[in-house]
Amino acid sequence: MHKYHLSHLKQLENEAVFIMREVASQFEKPVLLFSGGKDSIVMVRLAQKAFWPAKIPFPLMHIDTGHNFEETIEFRDNLVEELGAELIVASVQQSIDEGKAVEEKGPNPSRNKIQTVTLLDAIEKHKFDAAFGGGRRDEEKARAKERFFSHRDEFGQWDPKNQRPELWNLFNGKKHIGEHFRVFPLSNWTEMDVWQYIAIEHIPIPHIYYTHEREVVRRDGSYLANSPFITVMEGEKVEKKMIRFRTIGDMTCTGAVESSANKIEDIILEVAAARETERGTRTDDKRSESAMEDRKKEGYF
Amino acid sequence: MIDTINEFSTADYLNMDLLRFTTAGSVDDGKSTLIGRLLHDTKSIFEDQLIAVEQASKKMGDHQVNLALLTDGLRAEREQGITIDVAYRYFATPKRKFIIADTPGHIQYTRNMVTGASTANLAVVLVDARHGVVEQTRRHAFIASLLQIKHLLICINKMDLVEYKEEVFNDIREDFDDFSSKLEIQDIQYIPISALKGDNVVEKSTNMPWYQGSTFLYTLENVHIASDYNLVDCRFPVQMVIQAQSEDQPGFKGYAGKIEGGIFKPGDEVIALPSGFTTKVKSIDTMNGLMDEAFPPQSVLMNLEDDHIDISRGDMIVKPNNQPQIGQDIEMMVCWLNEKQMVLGGKYAIRHTTKMPNA
Structure with missing residues (x-):
């Protein structure tokens, strides 16, 4: 390759670093939304690079559904300690207790949708004016439409039919009081890019991304981890499988895949051979054709 | 997903090149079909995506799978069958990684088209072989030039509907050549294709033996972008x-x-x-x-x-020996993207790199 030419991963890294610095410069009070998943872990690494040798100049915020994989929480706490960063935990349970959000009913209740209430509340409470999300355009068709700097009105809503122009590397963070922006530094990354980056940067990830034995229930074409948060329905059986997670989110809607991948190179091979998108294991997206767009309009991640 | 997994697991992958391109054209020039064809023939469509698109096509009463639904991700777009905002798609071949900005053709969504095109290395403009160069072709090529896109690829599509005739291709090419002298783009290439039938998209067409040039994908894989950045003016x-x-x-x-x-x-x-x-x-x-x-x-x-x-x-x-000009009076061309008209003599904020002066 040409001496003055960057590989695709380096281009993506440089783009994301630029975006993060732009947010730190244009906004009063940014926050990084941290789920403990691989995309937010990569975001944290990029933030370290963007502001090094200074510390990351904004807090991390975890919207906690209460339905967590223990391993993720442990990982989160260790990372925060290592970074010396501030961690804010906004609890969905608290939103429910305060009567702001109502728990879903039925056999497959999920707190995925009501996280939005907690998220918007926390943004308002802490007066955050920009929130970094790890969303990628290759994940989902509504996400494929979103700008790097994505405007939210005073109710936290996204208007996909009226997005701002965003030319070259000029990013417009102008807003009215009470409005905020969601910013997606990983917009142009694919699932493969994220894994390749984790590999070349040797970034630690929660070990549930690797193969392990777990009690699971087969539902809607994927395996859900057996936990106190799901009800095993009639005709379903709990079985032990060697599985791993392609994405990590709320336990009730994050499906696992059967896999023997126990190192990052194996995961990369699996991703290259995958015939389904990674969100294919997410039951939250399968609720309707425009499930993601509808949630995003309301203020979801 | 990809047949040749090994090619992607080697160190080469980590050192891959990235090409960002944008597609533009009038409403029915077959833009979405071309992208659909490209993704399909490079095996970049996942099974669950294809199933979702099949189901959505059926729901809309299409007998064929409508590949445009792959990129028309918003509810309003699917309901109306139009592209409102730019959609980004990603795919890779063993040679390069690609980011496609699939932009809207309707004139009222030009600002979204401009957003998608602004970061592209290369612009693909589709021309319907039956209609030749039309106003929208010139507009999109002109915008690409304004945005300083370095490479332009004119795909003359629907060649199957003009019996794959060389004269049709040559006439359109000459027509566009005349116009292109007004553009600042140095690298302009022409390819006769049929997105629907797959001629010259990924595979070389046997229907147009008179065409000696490269296919669409080969061109995307090989266009020289390494010298696109200015390495002289610091x-x-x-x-x-x-x-x-x-x-x-x-x-x-x-x-x-x-x-x-x-x-x-x-x-x-x-x-x-x-x-x-x-x-x-x-x-x-x-x-x-x-x-x-x-x-x-x-x-x-x-x-x-x-x-x-x-x-x-x-x-x-x-650097001291190569400084930009500094001045308060500048002459510039303004492209106005807001519905509200620009007020002459009004005060506006200008963003220039990381600076935001008023004017």
Whole structure:
């Protein structure tokens, strides 16, 4: 390759670093939304690079559904300690207790949708004016439409039919009081890019991304981890499988895949051979054709 | 997903090249079909995506699978069967990784088209072989030129509907050639294709033996983009000042930003604008160590010999022997993208690199 030419991963890294610095410069009070998943872990690494040798100049915020994989929480706490960063935990349970959000009913209740209430509340409470999300355009068709700097009105809503122009590397963070922006530094990354980056940067990830034995229930074409948060329905059986997670989110809607991948190179091979998108294991997206767009309009991640 | 997994698991993959391209054309020129064909033939569509598109097509009463639904991701777009905003799609071949910005053809969504096209290395403009060069073709090519896209690929589509005739291709090519003298794009190529039938998209067409050129995909894989950046005029707009106190770096102060042009090296004499103070580059730092040189589009942290100079966001670091012009009166062409009309003599904020003056 040409001496003055960057590989695709380096281009993506440089783009994301630029975006993060732009947010730190244009906004009063940014926050990084941290789920403990691989995309937010990569975001944290990029933030370290963007502001090094200074510390990351904004807090991390975890919207906690209460339905967590223990391993993720442990990982989160260790990372925060290592970074010396501030961690804010906004609890969905608290939103429910305060009567702001109502728990879903039925056999497959999920707190995925009501996280939005907690998220918007926390943004308002802490007066955050920009929130970094790890969303990628290759994940989902509504996400494929979103700008790097994505405007939210005073109710936290996204208007996909009226997005701002965003030319070259000029990013417009102008807003009215009470409005905020969601910013997606990983917009142009694919699932493969994220894994390749984790590999070349040797970034630690929660070990549930690797193969392990777990009690699971087969539902809607994927395996859900057996936990106190799901009800095993009639005709379903709990079985032990060697599985791993392609994405990590709320336990009730994050499906696992059967896999023997126990190192990052194996995961990369699996991703290259995958015939389904990674969100294919997410039951939250399968609720309707425009499930993601509808949630995003309301203020979801 | 990909047949040749091994090619992707080697170190080559980590060193892959990236091409960003945008597709434009009038409403029914077959843009979405072309992208659908490209993704399909390079095996970049996942099974669950294809099933979802099949189901959506059926729901809308289409007998065929409508590949446009792959990129028309918004409810309003699917309901109306139009593209409102740019959609990004990603795919890779063993040669390159690609980012496609699939942009709307309707004139009222031009600002979205411009958004998608602005970051492209290459613009694909589709022309319907039956209609030839139309106003929208010229508009899109002109916008690509305004945005300073370096490469233009004119795909003359629906060749199957004009019996794959060479004259049709040549006439359209000549027609566009005449117009293209008004453009600032040096590299313009023409390819006769049928997106629907797959002629010259991924596979070379047997229906047009008279065409000796490359296929669409081959062109995308091989267009030379390494020299697209300006490596001569050194421009480093300061994005933010980074200060830190640590044991190894007491009182660290550096300037963070993206190299917009030229090559900077430690020891280079530099001048900070607008103040005009000169100093030298002490080092170019990253979390992973020092850099020997920095070039576009790298985001770096520059450390200067004299760190008492007043430099802040919006200032620009350049080299003394190659300075940009500074002035208050500028003549420029304005492309107005808002529904509200521009007010002559009104006050507007201008964003120029990391600077935001009023005008």
